[in-house]
Amino acid sequence: MKQAQVIKPGILQFAEIPDPTSRVLEDHEILLQIHTIGICGGDIHVMHGQHPFVTYPVIQGHEYGASVLAVGKHVTKVKPGDKATARPQLVCGNCPPCRKGRYNVCQNLRVQGFQAPGAAQKHFVVPEDRIIRVDNSLSYDDIAMIEPCAVGAHASSKTDLEGKNVVVTGAGTIGNLVAQFVQARGAKRVLITDVSDFRLRKAQECGIKYIANTAQERFEDAIKRVFGDELFQVGFEVSGAQPCITDLVANIEKGCDIVLVGVFSKPPFVDLAVVDEHEITIKGSMMYKHEDFELAGRLLSKGEINVKPLVTQRFSFDDFAEAYQLIDNNREICMKIIINL
Ligand SMILES: NC(=O)c1ccc[n+]([C@@H]2O[C@H](COP(=O)([O-])OP(=O)(O)OC[C@H]3O[C@@H](n4cnc5c(N)ncnc54)[C@H](O)[C@@H]3O)[C@@H](O)[C@H]2O)c1
Ligand SMILES: [Zn+2]
Ligand SMILES: [Zn+2]
Structure with missing residues (x-):
């Protein structure tokens, strides 16, 4: 399976990695098929070597639209065929803010796509506690926008x-x-x-x-x-x-x-x-909590938030690197760029 990696500032390459479909899921794991990935300012900073808190290689992909392919035996929130996304925050659960429920400012926070591997590949496994089930009427573009909406x-x-x-x-x-x-x-x-x-x-x-x-x-x-x-x-x-x-x-x-x-x-x-x-x-105001993701999904499906005008360009997964070239030359007119897998 191909995985897009920013190996150093300015260079995005594909690596061949094992496909997680070949392994048995843990009880609370979910196997996702990634359909869309959004690129945001944070990703652009990584690409330009301007992100203060990452070490290379960085596997990007923290805002994505996905469908559920398979679930572990104790998963109840989603089933195969559902549309979904997941919150990309890996938190410790033990530090003082985490213990007060303020895990968005966890002292040991790692974000997938920055300090932990993101979803820039066809298949991706997430634990049930970070999954967001969404209305199946939402497009995969809309679902990739749930993360910025949650902000x-x-x-x-x-x-x-x-x-x-x-x-x-x-x-x-x-x-x-x-x-x-x-x-x-x-x-x-x-x-x-x-x-x-x-x-x-x-x-x-x-x-x-x-x-x-x-x-x-x-x-x-x-x-x-x-x-x-x-x-x-x-x-x-x-x-x-x-x-x-x-x-x-x-x-x-x-x-x-x-x-x-x-x-x-x-x-x-x-x-x-x-x-x-x-x-x-x-x-x-730092990122979001789970309920912010859920509210974002709900308001998007009700049509109270309109993200369609924000998607300004799209590229295929193979052309991931070209998206950054376009951004470098046309920053003002690039708002949300979607990568289609
Ligand atoms: N706190 C969080 O959790 C969180 C999450 C995501 C992004 N961010 C931050 O939010 C900011 C916005 O993100 P974005 O993706 O929309 O970035 P962006 O660069 O697309 O948007 C910034 C906008 O500010 C405008 N701007 C620049 N100078 C201005 C001025 N003098 N007056 C008015 N507008 C001006 C720019 O034209 C641009 O449209 C960034 O700083 C980003 O790092 C914070
Ligand atoms: Zn983002
Ligand atoms: Zn913590």
């Missing part, structure tokens, strides 16, 4: 949104999904910002009503245009760009929450005097 589901669970005005900075795949979950959870008005018209158009195609290109319109003017005197009560930073966190801190209503999702490549400047004086709460 949005988790971030949007970090603060109360009912009736609030919300700004999401950054309209990449993750910002877009955060904004969609924020809308689904009952926010009043949601404004998404970016410096790319392409990405803002995608946001509108996904049903996010208010957009602002902050390369062309001042942030202060955009929030005035959208919220009038009401200002905004929640901010989500999903760009990793300094101007965004600066704008959110400077303009959010006093006493309100900012949730950080974007990863900053260098430590950002945050005016803590304003955070203090305005009693702003800044919260981190």
